[in-house]
Amino acid sequence: MTATVERAPAASAAPPPLPRRRRRGRHRLVVLGFLAPALLGFGLFFCYPLVATVFFSFTRSDGLNPPEWVGLRNYVHLLTGDPVARTAAYNTLWMVVVLTTLRVVFALGTASVLARLRSGVGFFRTVFYLPALAPPVAATLAFVFLFNPGTGPVNAGLRAIGIDSPPGWFTDPAWAKPSLTLLMLWCSGELMIIILAALLDVPTELYEAAALDGAGPWSRFRHVTLPSIAPVLLFGVVNSVILSLQFFTQAVVGGSVASGAAEVAGHSKNVGWPGNSTLTFPAWLYQQGFRYFNMGYAAAMCTLLFLVSFACTVVLIRRMRSAAGTGEAR
Amino acid sequence: MTTALGAPAARRTARPGGGSVLHWIAVHSIAIALGLMFLLPLLFMALTAVMSDQQTLTTQLWPGEWRWENFAEVFAKAPMLSYLGNSLLYSGLATAGMLLTSIPAAYALSRLRWRGRNLAFFAVVAAMLLPPQVVAVPLYILWARLGLTGTLWPLVIPYLLGDFFSIFLLRQFFLTIPQDYADAARVDGCSEFRVLLRVILPMARPGIAAAALFCFLYTWNDYFGPLLYAGERPESWTLSLALASFRGLHNVEWNLTMAATLLVMLPAIVLFLFAQKSFVKGITFTGVKG
């Protein structure tokens, strides 16, 4: 590991002239010192479980007794013999595309509104953020009841404004995922706050300079705001992708409660209800591993999910970096 | 990029958008509409919390009788104060530990240059990609072997060893800080530690406040973690776990569940109101000293 101190060219003369080798060694130690606890955490909470999972993915295992080596059989079944896994993969892909896009756009939108407010900023910020404070299970329950097609106030409101046959929301296979997306947007205050913090961090001088150059609002947003908050937006996109890939609790609880069974927590009789439209890949993985005791198969699903999501994330980060130009590389 | 520092007071008023009355009305109308949208489900939860058990989940949305005693009943059913203490311990220690270890790591990943840095960044992202449900199996065995199940330590220790979500978030915020400030400090002979402490920390305050807030709230609302590791000893229960105790084999007492939910949210709301201030303060830094 060769390390060099990052610095502007103009400053090269200033630091005390240490011998180059010693300086390099010391810098290496500094980096190591800064990273040490996280490195330990990485080994314990990522490498160890990952290795264990990959190992189990090649076995037939119930998670309780010594596993039996079966080679690639789990992967073959996953890719060719499990129609439910295909449905689950589709649902997760749907969430990744739709939820990620809407969540980032929505959070950027609400944060921009907050950044433009002249009065009552604190009040609105709190109100916009409040839903994110609700425990996910409770928030899902409230949403399912609000969107109850027969008795919920949402459809009552829609009928009142003249929409005769409002959607069935959580009870309709075509509307269940959009309903879950709405729920996730409702409690996306976290990302909104992050983007707001970044928006407020953009040096005002840049706007002033742009205004002097006669730039309009869109041009200011495109050429000043966007590049300045690019790293934080990247975080928002990657964070949303991961959230969608691991989408589990709300989907399981939402499906179960909407089906009429009031079973909270992970114990759902009606996983994926209605018609497997809310069965996400992690939910099916969980079902296979913990409900059906197919731990080896669940490990294979987990490994595949990990590989695919890692590949997607790397590509995404690379592309966003090059698109944002200097934003990330600065 | 050498921007002039100082004149912090001018920052807010110089935000884009101009100051016409029309603009004011437009922005506030949008804000009010959004606000109603955000509040409506919460209002529904609050109304449910004061309904009678019979009325919850009926078609009526407005409480027939206002049962404020539901809140008292929550306290009577569960030792909420003991749970509150555990929740504070878990969230407090986790947040403090996260800050202590994740800030330096994020700094090394964003503002120090070394070979392998890019790789390390992707490693951080990868660490967030493992589905937690599966990882829980090997990790539980690890903690059980260490004899720590039944306590809050299996929940806290991972945060003492750097939380990947927070490292990622902090790194991105550190990247938005122009490099020039840190360089100027290095020119003045500051060690990396001092650069972090004196330059980066004050400037990245909104980001750090956000990371701390989310870490606190995530652990505060965490249900499966406490159930798995602390659930077997009521002495170690957190508030979020207590929510489960209003659930039976065939029925759920929705009014009490919602009342308890609001009680669990309350400290988080208070915390957020305080944390807001650092978002506001964070934008009024005055430049580099030392």
Add this chain to the structure above:
Amino acid sequence: MGTSRRPALLAVAAGLLVAACTTGGAGGGGAAPAPRSDEQVTVSVWSNFADRELAALNRVLDGFHAKHPNITVRSEGSQDDDKILQSIRGGTAPDVAISFSTDQLGQYCSTGAWQNLGPYLERDKVDLDQIPKAVRDYTEYRGTRCAMPLLADVYGLYYNKELFAKAGITSPPRTLSELTDIAKRLTVFNPDGSIQVAGFVPTINFYNHRPQMLAPHWNARWQKPDGSSALASDPGWKEMFTWLKELVDFYGRDRLAKFTASAGQQYSADNAFQQGRVAMMIDGEYRTAFVSQYSPNLAYGTAPFPVADSRQNLHGTGYATGTIIGIPRGAKNAGAAWELVKHLTTDTDALVELSNGLKNVPTTRDALRSPKLQADENFQTFTKISESPNLASSPSSPTLASAVKFTEDFATRWLNGEVANLDEGLAALAKQIDDNAALGGK
């Protein structure tokens, strides 16, 4: 050699995991002795009860402590099955586990997650004939009894007497064709064509309208004797799906979907049966408690669920499932734990007290007939069903849970008209069940 070494290397890396998995097996061999009366021991009991139900359990546990003052019981509620399983994997299991997941008993027995109780039963000469056969069946797997039944849920027909009287119907249906007939007569459509009152909702997974609860009335079996899926070979399934489809077609799929979407939560005051919007449904004995809590004025009756016209000899049967209790692998005081399990599941007074508290059906014949059992006329239907010689339960099998899920998925598609050929669909379903079963442990 190169290929065979890789797994070995990985096995070392995952060694911690495997080691932990294999060490918890102590105590699986014979029966641990009961503690001497001067020996102070503590027994931990985990259940997923909470609140009122947990209190009812704890009262019975207090009764056990009074009988065995040297055994202190530590009862923890809100512990779900995943939590209990993790603790078994980690070697920190409780002494006694109580679970609602009867579907998973096959897995608990076959994996050894729950200990074989056979040696204890033999040593203490426990009379298992006290327990109805169907209930015995769902608490053992291939001769390994790793759990005892702790009250049962028995399913039967609930019908609205007021709606019946209005239509001039005097007694509940005994056959499925009678049920169809009555369901059509009692159904009321709104002027716009939507359903106002449904005679019987044929939608799968609507409340307890599940394959497991329905199947016994066609005598449909889940498995062939060799353990493979019988979904394609047992004619009962085809009859059942055909019967359901006829009713779905009568209502119209979309109208049914609209109706069920707004039918109210299963276990709350707005349950459609309690509201008089559904005239008949299949449900468990615990519904009687919900009706008296939420809709005390509802005029309703209970009866055994009707059976297929070709199998009228089965009438009086029903589906039974229930809470299970056992001793997890790695329990520290297995001997004392067994004393507690024995008390809870075989002591008549304990069972009756628990049944009165939880409103479930007792699981021994003595307790079913106990005068202390609080059972009104509607509840008695279920105690009678549970003494029926034809009482049915799902086979305990490690693959039952997945088989049920796939069958429910299939039923939904079939009733939606998305399956062109029922025979081919059932064949594919059976293959899907068997393929998935092949993934499992053993």
